[in-house]
Amino acid sequence: MKAAINRHRADMTRSLGGLLFRGVHSLTSIPAVRTQLGHLASGGAVRTVMTLPSFLSPKPRDFSLPNSSWGSEMLRLHEHYNSQCEGEMEEGEEGRGLWLRLPSYNRSLKYATGGVYLSKMVQANARLFTRNSREQGAGFEYVVFVNKKENKCVCIFQAGHLLEGPPGCVHGGAIATMIDTVTGTHANVLSRPVMTANLNINYRSPIPLGNTVLIESSLDSREGRKMFISCKVTSTDGSKLHTEATALFLSVNFSHLLKGG
Numbered sequence: 001m002k003a004a005i006n007r008h009r010a011d012m013t014r015s016l017g018g019l020l021f022r023g024v025h026s027l028t029s030i031p032a033v034r035t036q037l038g039h040l041a042s043g044g045a046v047r048t049v050m051t052l053p054s055f056l057s058p059k060p061r062d063f064s065l066p067n068s069s070w071g072s073e074m075l076r077l078h079e080h081y082n083s084q085c086e087g088e089m090e091e092g093e094e095g096r097g098l099w100l101r102l103p104s105y106n107r108s109l110k111y112a113t114g115g116v117y118l119s120k121m122v123q124a125n126a127r128l129f130t131r132n133s134r135e136q137g138a139g140f141e142y143v144v145f146v147n148k149k150e151n152k153c154v155c156i157f158q159a160g161h162l163l164e165g166p167p168g169c170v171h172g173g174a175i176a177t178m179i180d181t182v183t184g185t186h187a188n189v190l191s192r193p194v195m196t197a198n199l200n201i202n203y204r205s206p207i208p209l210g211n212t213v214l215i216e217s218s219l220d221s222r223e224g225r226k227m228f229i230s231c232k233v234t235s236t237d238g239s240k241l242h243t244e245a246t247a248l249f250l251s252v253n254f255s256h257l258l259k260g261g
């Protein structure tokens with residue numbers, strides 16, 4: 001009986017793994033996301049109305065869109081990169097269209113599959129760590145843009161009051177979380193799914209709570225399944241280095257991810 005249950009779980013893992021892979025792979029090409037990116041490209045970021053296929057309902061919230069907690073610097077930088085987005089980058093294209101904004105959900109494993117409910121295999125109440133606060137502006141407010149041509153990502157991050165470490169400053173673990181998120185998202189764009197194998201961080205200067213900072217990642221090299229990515233966190237004008245890091249990601253197969261290794 002136990003063997004039969006285990007066989008059933010293994011079959012589920014295999015088939016859902018394949019589904020998940022196809023879902024994640026096409027995340028930025030599904031009609032709803034395309035509609036949104038197209039709208040954003042024309043500058044209408046805040047009032048986007050997404051037309052979702054029925055299998056995606058209820059409509060997931062895209063946490064990377066501007067909300068009322070975003071400060072002026074966050075909004076200015078979002079607009080700066082968003083105005084250079086034009087959906088998917090075309091071959092040989094320069095200037096406009098270099099950047100692609102990545103949508104961000106609090107249950108990516110569910111929505112990445114196109115609505116298939118994986119929660120029973122993962123956990124019914126599981127939420128992405130960086131997107132688990134109901135109070136806008138209290139925790140991690142961020143948006144990630146990818147530049148496939150130059151193999152880099154940029155994240156605009158506004159640190160909320162629940163991320164305090166030293167008095168008035170952002171907790172080192174919260175900074176590490178954001179570095180893992182940006183470099184991990186970058187590695188996922190290159191080859192998905194991935195897992196963090198190694199993360200080295202040097203904290204150079206504290207980040208005041210409430211500040212907006214830039215987190216930039218770039219691909220240093222690739223060796224088979226390994227991706228070496230470096231990352232720095234700076235003030236938005238680039239004059240102050242807050243944190244620098246290097247990370248190693250390994251592409252894994254979905255059964256590794258779903259079975260927890």
Ligand SMILES: CCCCC/C=C\C/C=C\C/C=C\C/C=C\CCCC(=O)SCCNC(=O)CCNC(=O)[C@H](O)C(C)(C)COP(=O)(O)OP(=O)(O)OC[C@H]1O[C@@H](n2cnc3c(N)ncnc32)[C@H](O)[C@@H]1OP(=O)(O)O
Nearest residue numbers: 024108112180181184185188193194195196197198250261
């Ligand atoms: C996780 C999310 C992915 C979900 C995808 C779905 C949707 C994506 C959509 C949007 C993305 C959204 C958010 C992304 C945000 C954040 C990303 C967070 C990522 C994480 O937060 S994830 C949690 C922390 N992470 C772990 O929980 C990993 C635990 N760990 C393991 O699961 C294994 O350990 C593993 C898989 C790492 C390797 O296992 P393995 O069996 O596949 O590979 P193996 O050990 O054979 O090593 C092969 C070659 O790598 C070298 N190597 C291995 N480890 C090394 C190390 N540490 N340093 C230096 N070299 C190393 C070996 O030396 C060998 O090298 P060589 O080939 O040259 O001999």
